[in-house]
Amino acid sequence: MNSAEPTTDRVARADYLAPAEVAEALALARLAGDADGADPFDEHTLLRLRDPEAAAAHLTARAADGTLTGYAHLDTTEPAAGIGVELAVHPAYRRRGTGRALARGVLAAASGPLRAWAHGDHPSAAALAVDLGFTRARVLWQLRRPLTGALPEVRLPEGVTLRAYRPGADDAAWLALNARAFASHPEQGRWTEADLRVRLAEPWFDPAGFLLAVEESTGRLLGFHWTKVHERPGAARTGEVYVLGVDPSAHGGGLGRALTAAGLVHLRDGRGLDRVMLYVDESNTQAVALYERLGFARWCGHVNYALG
Structure with missing residues (x-):
């Protein structure tokens, strides 16, 4: 995510994910959670990801062979109050610009304030947030x-x-x-x-x-x-x-x-x-x-x- 080189992955936006795409995103989240020691999506996002009627936007990043390398979820229920954002990058496809491309896709897709969670307070997430102008607004401790x-x-x-x-x-x-x-x-x-x-x-x-x-x-x-x-x-x-x-x-x-x-x-x-x-x-x-x-x-x- 900190690589200066632009990713070659294709980032696409959708208002709906097919069941197979949802399964891909959930599998990617499990891999990212296992690698980082903290799941990238909270319960709220997981429930909305599985709900086809939820007000949400989805950004996917795919390698040339079609592999899902990253996913970002945008909760658009109340855009004026702040669009909730969570994203994850496949552990095998990190440090090649995928996270940054997804984040820029989020900025392009959003039309209001953004509230993005970094679960586990990962250093690369903090660096990316600073680069894109985000500020730390809230800390949730797991005890x-x-x-x-x-x-x-x-x-x-x-x-x-x-x-x-x-x-x-x-x-x-x-x-x-x-x-x-x-x-x-x-x-x-x-x-x-x-x-x-x-x-x-x-x-x-x-x-x-x-x-x-x-x-x-x-x-x-x-x-x-x-x-x-x-x-x-x-x-x-x-x-x-x-x-x-x-x-x-x-x-x-x-x-x-x-x-x-x-x-x-x-x-x-x-x-x-x-x-x-x-x-x-x-x-x-x-x-x-x-x-x-x-x-x-x-x-x-x-x-x-x-x-x-």
């Missing part, structure tokens, strides 16, 4: 901890119980709680029913691992810990604190800590895992401090670059 040692005790506030999520019955109440808990979050707080439904339909979804904190006297949802298990051929199974939120009215009572602990216990005792990860914004110092007190340590960073 990890083992589940093999002692776990924090689950101490729920008085009058609060835990139960599993009930798909269908809890959807509306959870969406309202999620919006309150993440009112200032640029992505999570804006989830719609469609965003929830697509995730409930994913193969990894397990209602037993979607824990709800409920006020006993009223049945009101006060918080939640949605866990996830990553299973990938050839890699160790890893749990995730997928989403954890607490209603602002319940802050300060220790519910967030209790929910975190309950999810860790579920991942270890219920799913037999020995490691867990989570993502947290660097700017959310309160959450970072909580997780570090619970034994999490920084694993890697993901940087969002902005232009315009």
